[in-house]
Amino acid sequence: MKNTQSKEIIAKFSGSLDQFDLSVDVTLPARGVTALFGRSGCGKTTVLRCLAGLSRVDRGYLSVKGKVWQDGNYFLPTPKRPVGFVFQEASLFPHLSVDENLTFGQRRAGDRANIISRDDLVELLGLGALMNRSTHHLSGGERQRVAIGRALLSGPELLLMDEPLAALDRLSKNEIIPYLDRLFKTLDIPMIFVSHDTEEVERLADHMVIMDRGKIVSNGLLSDVLSDPALFIAEGPKTSSVIEVEVVSFSEVDKITEVRVEGGRLQIPGQLSDVGSKQRISIAANDVSLAKEQPSETTILNVLPARILDIHLLDGARCNLLLSIGHQNEDGARFLARITQRSLRKFDFAIGHNIYAQVKSVSMVGAKI
Numbered sequence: 001m002k003n004t005q006s007k008e009i010i011a012k013f014s015g016s017l018d019q020f021d022l023s024v025d026v027t028l029p030a031r032g033v034t035a036l037f038g039r040s041g042c043g044k045t046t047v048l049r050c051l052a053g054l055s056r057v058d059r060g061y062l063s064v065k066g067k068v069w070q071d072g073n074y075f076l077p078t079p080k081r082p083v084g085f086v087f088q089e090a091s092l093f094p095h096l097s098v099d100e101n102l103t104f105g106q107r108r109a110g111d112r113a114n115i116i117s118r119d120d121l122v123e124l125l126g127l128g129a130l131m132n133r134s135t136h137h138l139s140g141g142e143r144q145r146v147a148i149g150r151a152l153l154s155g156p157e158l159l160l161m162d163e164p165l166a167a168l169d170r171l172s173k174n175e176i177i178p179y180l181d182r183l184f185k186t187l188d189i190p191m192i193f194v195s196h197d198t199e200e201v202e203r204l205a206d207h208m209v210i211m212d213r214g215k216i217v218s219n220g221l222l223s224d225v226l227s228d229p230a231l232f233i234a235e236g237p238k239t240s241s242v243i244e245v246e247v248v249s250f251s252e253v254d255k256i257t258e259v260r261v262e263g264g265r266l267q268i269p270g271q272l273s274d275v276g277s278k279q280r281i282s283i284a285a286n287d288v289s290l291a292k293e294q295p296s297e298t299t300i301l302n303v304l305p306a307r308i309l310d311i312h313l314l315d316g317a318r319c320n321l322l323l324s325i326g327h328q329n330e331d332g333a334r335f336l337a338r339i340t341q342r343s344l345r346k347f348d349f350a351i352g353h354n355i356y357a358q359v360k361s362v363s364m365v366g367a368k369i
């Protein structure tokens with residue numbers, strides 16, 4: 001296997017597969033979770049299959065953390081790729097217990113290095129009480145926890161997950177996400193998961209890639225991609241932006257948490273977590289309204305000085321505005337506001353204007369280390 005200087009993942013796949021045209025050229029981080037997002041049929045699973053070596057296009061190149069897995073002359077076959085693959089439905093061995101399923105994964109590792117000890121994995125995934133159980137009677141969420149554990153014990157250098165939570169209902173998703181969140185933060189390998197669900201992406205991903213019709217249309221930090229006003233995902237009714245914050249204080253009197261964001265501060269009802277901790281919050285574009293002057297009397301807790309960085313007209317009556325917190329420069333945390341085009345005209349809002357953003361509600365997404 002050849003080596004290259006790049007320590008990231010470089011993936012270039014182009015060609016036709018069963019009449020589907022794929023044209024992907026992307027560089028992904030070597031650590032953390034990347035969400036692969038896009039409409040049904042845009043090619044997400046096909047990209048995962050190419051990464052795993054299960055599909056082969058005419059022109060393919062893949063290097064993972066400095067090792068070339070394929071290029072014009074060389075193709076590392078699937079069984080030799082150090083990849084953990086998790087599918088939508090956990091394909092556990094029904095005749096084996098949870099413990100034995102994990103052992104099977106461990107055997108696959110051969111002489112590949114452990115990326116996590118079995119004990120730590122069992123602890124982080126909360127599998128201790130399930131070890132002697134047959135896989136027949138596990139819940140969907142439990143099955144997926146075992147499947148992810150088994151994949152990670154096989155010593156992968158890349159973890160690929162194809163809609164691992166899609167078969168679960170909302171309650172089961174809410175149950176499994178904290179386990180995955182804790183686990184993923186401890187792993188030093190790149191993890192790529194396909195998802196349709198922005199809530200799960202906001203919670204688990206650090207990086208986001210958006211596909212459309214076999215091509216990559218956006219690739220970057222989760223917060224940057226989610227706040228791109230021109231992307232099709234910013235057009236939906238539930239569009240929201242994700243911002244990293246630090247908890248600054250909690251008022252026992254009125255139970256309000258104050259957090260610091262780039263360029264300002266926000267107040268959030270309830271006790272979020274310990275002072276000093278890093279968190280991730282989400283602001284729905286529909287919950288943001290704009291004012292030209294600072295409103296003198298309002299019940300809204302968060303009225304933020306902000307600058308308009310971009311305006312994107314949507315079909316119909318509405319538009320998305322990209323805002324940056326603060327009036328002094330454009331380095332503040334960025335988020336989207338959704339207003340009507342009538343209001344845009346009435347107040348004559350334009351790129352570069354300083355305005356006041358009234359944020360009606362902020363929701364906690366999860367803890368970030």
Ligand SMILES: Nc1ncnc2c1ncn2[C@@H]1O[C@H](COP(=O)(O)OP(=O)(O)OP(=O)(O)O)[C@@H](O)[C@H]1O
Pocket residue numbers: 018020038039040041042043044045046047
């Ligand atoms: N085995 C196959 N034979 C023929 N065409 C296929 C096959 N698998 C996928 N395709 C086609 O390739 C295209 C991309 O499919 P792919 O499964 O990669 O999309 P996707 O983004 O993962 O979709 P979804 O979100 O619905 O799972 C689609 O047009 C699909 O119909």
